[in-house]
Amino acid sequence: MSNLKAFRICEGHATEIPGSSVALERHLQTLIEANMETMLGIRFLASEYATGRHRGRIDSLGLDENGTPAIVEYKRAHDKSVITQALSYLSWLHDHHHEFECLVKEKLGTEAAEAIDWCSPRLICIAGDFTPHDAVALEVIGRRIDLVSYQTFGDVLTLQLVASVASATAPARGKASATTRTFSSASPKSVQQYLDESPQALQDLFADLDAMLLSHDVQKETQLHYMAYRRIKNVATVRVQPRNRMLVVNLKLDPDAVELEEGFSRDVRGLGCLGIKDGVEVRIRSREDLARASDLIRQSAEAG
Known part of the structure; x- marks a missing residue:
């Protein structure tokens, strides 16, 4: 092939x-x-x-x-x-x-x-x-x-x-299998739950981001805390923060090679964040932010 x-x-x-x-x-x-x-x-x-x-x-x-x-x-x-x-x-x-x-x-x-x-x-x-x-x-x-x-x-x-072939089932952390595990009220919310509870405007923004990422020929897999978009390795991970009305995107980019912008993008090396841990984090609150992030997303996808 x-x-x-x-x-x-x-x-x-x-x-x-x-x-x-x-x-x-x-x-x-x-x-x-x-x-x-x-x-x-x-x-x-x-x-x-x-x-x-x-x-x-x-x-x-x-x-x-x-x-x-x-x-x-x-x-x-x-x-x-x-x-x-x-x-x-x-x-x-x-x-x-x-x-x-x-x-x-x-x-x-x-x-x-x-x-x-x-x-x-x-x-x-x-x-x-x-x-x-x-x-x-x-x-x-x-x-x-x-x-x-x-x-x-x-x-x-x-x-x-x-x-x-990507995973088609919802994630389940821990020792129990996906078919037997039950979550207590103390279990953390999943990224899908956060997305479902988000304002419609944030859900629509996520749909646009999702379409942009998938246009780069990547697989989408839902983890507990984030959506992962990958080829062999992850090229982007996305978290949903309804309270802040924003999407947090971690990209597989060298922070030293990116012009970081305060309040929009930052170096997350060594911070122990969820998702991609050694790249660039981008915060998307609007379609204007999404347009600004499009080139960084493209670079990460091409590097993956």
């Missing part, structure tokens, strides 16, 4: 750099595991994790930027078994919440373990190529799966999201 080409430009002349697969599947796995947060937005937990009675080893286990468990499987070239293999490991994950939580606590700390979102664990299948039939199969399977193709061009590795 992927037909990515690369060219070396020398004095105005283009020479194609032939793409290739890695020599060994393990080389690809080792490289991505060492750079998983940079490449996939996933915090690495374990490699070749034994699944006991499932008689297998999960290539990579991780926790993504939204606090969702992630299983990553690799194939050096095209292999139709990669999706079914990942689904088999998803069955293990559903039966071993406590074991996974203990692993997260050991590697990332108690706070990360307590914030795990069990609503819709994520499967990432990385291979040299996929077929159109693979993409159609995702829709039938109905699970949250990303198909990511890779190629190497000399010392350059490319990753391309070729098909994806």
Whole structure:
């Protein structure tokens, strides 16, 4: 499905750099595991994790930027078994919440373990190529799966999201599953609840922002506290603040490369905010603000 080409430009002349697969599947796995947060937005937990009675080893286990468990499987070239293999490991994950939580606590700390979102664990299948039939199969399977193709061009590795199915259910934080969890009156409101309770003008403004973000060919997924818009990684997260009558958008941008405006945009590195934590936050109160933010949104989407 992927037909990515690369060219070396020398004095105005283009020479194609032939793409290739890695020599060994393990080389690809080792490289991505060492750079998983940079490449996939996933915090690495374990490699070749034994699944006991499932008689297998999960290539990579991780926790993504939204606090969702992630299983990553690799194939050096095209292999139709990669999706079914990942689904088999998803069955293990559903039966071993406590074991996974203990692993997260050991590697990332108690706070990360307590914030795990069990609503819709994520499967990432990385291979040299996929077929159109693979993409159609995702829709039938109905699970949250990303198909990511890779190629190497000399010392350059490319990753391309070729098909994806987003989570279709409401998020549920904590140890209980999405089908059994019940919320007490003390449970925090979800972003969808805040949106539903917002004045109509703010709902309309969100609809315009949502359309703008989706026009950049991203997936939308509703988390507990924010809407996430992503490709392989999040490119934007949106929170709704009815009391302040505004939308708070976090973008994956380098704050040092953006001209920040007081009251409109700010650097959120190190602030521990919800959503994208190391980029630029934009506050949108009107359609004029949305128009001002459009170029920043475009830059974030293109960078993603």
